[in-house]
Amino acid sequence: VTQVRPAPAGCPVAFGHQAAPPPGLAMEGFQRVDAWRAQNRPAVWSEDGPGYWVFTDGEVILSGLQQPELWSSRVMVPNEPDPPYRWIPIMLDPPEHTPWRRLLGGYLSPGRVKKMADGNRALAIEIIGRFRDRGECEFMTDFARVFPSTIFLQVMGMPIDKLEEFMSWEDMILHQDSQSDPDMSIRMNGMMAVMGYFGELIAERRAHPVEDAEDIVSDALGWQIDGKPVEDADVLNCLLLLFMAGLDTVASQLSYALLHLATHPDDRKRIVSDPSIVPHALEELMRAFPIVATGRVATQDMDFHGCPVKAGDTAQFPLAMAGRDEKAWANATSVDFDREDVRHISFGAGPHRCLGSHLARQELVIVLEEWHRLIPDYELVGTPTEHAGGVSGLNELQLRWTP
Ligand code: HEM
Numbered sequence: 001v002t003q004v005r006p007a008p009a010g011c012p013v014a015f016g017h018q019a020a021p022p023p024g025l026a027m028e029g030f031q032r033v034d035a036w037r038a039q040n041r042p043a044v045w046s047e048d049g050p051g052y053w054v055f056t057d058g059e060v061i062l063s064g065l066q067q068p069e070l071w072s073s074r075v076m077v078p079n080e081p082d083p084p085y086r087w088i089p090i091m092l093d094p095p096e097h098t099p100w101r102r103l104l105g106g107y108l109s110p111g112r113v114k115k116m117a118d119g120n121r122a123l124a125i126e127i128i129g130r131f132r133d134r135g136e137c138e139f140m141t142d143f144a145r146v147f148p149s150t151i152f153l154q155v156m157g158m159p160i161d162k163l164e165e166f167m168s169w170e171d172m173i174l175h176q177d178s179q180s181d182p183d184m185s186i187r188m189n190g191m192m193a194v195m196g197y198f199g200e201l202i203a204e205r206r207a208h209p210v211e212d213a214e215d216i217v218s219d220a221l222g223w224q225i226d227g228k229p230v231e232d233a234d235v236l237n238c239l240l241l242l243f244m245a246g247l248d249t250v251a252s253q254l255s256y257a258l259l260h261l262a263t264h265p266d267d268r269k270r271i272v273s274d275p276s277i278v279p280h281a282l283e284e285l286m287r288a289f290p291i292v293a294t295g296r297v298a299t300q301d302m303d304f305h306g307c308p309v310k311a312g313d314t315a316q317f318p319l320a321m322a323g324r325d326e327k328a329w330a331n332a333t334s335v336d337f338d339r340e341d342v343r344h345i346s347f348g349a350g351p352h353r354c355l356g357s358h359l360a361r362q363e364l365v366i367v368l369e370e371w372h373r374l375i376p377d378y379e380l381v382g383t384p385t386e387h388a389g390g391v392s393g394l395n396e397l398q399l400r401w402t403p
Helices: 028-039 058-065 097-108 110-115 117-134 139-144 146-156 160-174 185-207 216-220 232-247 249-263 265-273 275-288 319-323 357-374
Strands: 043-046 052-055 136-138 293-298 302-304 307-309 314-318 379-381 385-387 398-400
Touching (some): 052 058, 058 293, 058 314, 058 319, 097 110, 110 357, 117 136, 117 139, 117 146, 117 357, 139 146, 139 249, 146 216, 146 249, 146 357, 160 185, 185 232, 216 232, 232 249, 249 275, 249 357, 249 379, 265 357, 275 319, 275 357, 293 319
Antiparallel strands (some): 136 398, 302 307, 379 398
16 A cells, blocks of 8 residues: 655656556557656656666666666555565665676576577477467467576476466466456465475475486585675575576567468568568567566655756666657657667666576567577467567467468
8 A cells, every 4th residue: 555655856757557557458668668657767756665766767767777876766666665575686776796606697697598508499490380280379478488498497497397387386476466466466375386386396306306417406505695694684685686587578578469461471581581671670679579677766855857856766777768768769769670780678777687588588589589480480370469568578469371
């Protein structure tokens, strides 16, 4: 139960924005972001929950994410100023954050990821083969949720036969909105289920170590920071964050990419006729459809780009405000594979920039290449819906082609 604070003096607007709005039709979240940005820069004040800033300008978003001394990530969901959870490493600030980053970086480094390429490509081909002759699929269930999750579970050392259960916990944690989970009980239950599962898995690996294991969970038993063993509670908080960051982000990014390509045949034909454009096309798709809206809390009173921010104010930094900012790109809300500069911050910026970006990029490139080689011509059926919030993505995407 929250009280609405008056909008701070000097801030132009206060209105009914929500950190996690109820589900809507596909692309509505991006359209909402575009409308707020068109009305107000560099921020609007949201009356959602206790009230918070929503930054609407790409440069301001970049500047906030790059200054953790001004904007702490101790709070990541802007309408939850006192979170009853502590995701590691994303909710730690430097210098506490730095050794964690080094610890995790090794598992997701470009070298490690490169070694996975052939296996990941074979997996993509195999999964597409399950439904290609059918001439149709529900892309989210049949492909997008299966492919990256299978890879992620291998990296983590988690059993693939529990994928359904993992996805249901993921759904409880990441896909709730203010109507479906007003008191946060569904999200907290999801997090408790994941932590409980990891707790048991760690106990089992301790009792029966797997020889020469290279996966994260097996390794976590021996993690040290500054020469001291990491406490079990921190290991669990870190595994929880990896679970949330790694399990459905790639699926969500893929959902918007395939929706665009299903509905823009000219762009699709370019990929089919010249697959060498895929890495560049992917960056442009990621620039135009940034799925993450992250949050922070102010560490001090300040004039932040003209906004009278008070210590303890929370803020949302929607990365879509940056990627779709027409101050940075002409026709920013349109996808244009001929655009030369496609440098985006859809993987974040500053000390918390995505640790999984090398793996995510490889997976996304492989999918765009293999999908269009095996199913070059396809169309959208029906009207997909989406969930928005911290990570937005389509709920379903029905596609059809001639087998
Ligand atoms: C297209 C897919 C992905 C996107 C768009 C994405 C986006 C992001 C963003 C924007 C952040 C920074 C959030 C912030 O600053 O508050 C982040 C952090 C992170 N991501 Fe990703 N991510 C993706 C895939 C992955 C994957 C596959 C993994 C792991 C296997 C992963 C692991 C992480 C981790 C561990 C962090 C926290 C880094 C830190 O706190 O230092 N991500 N991601």
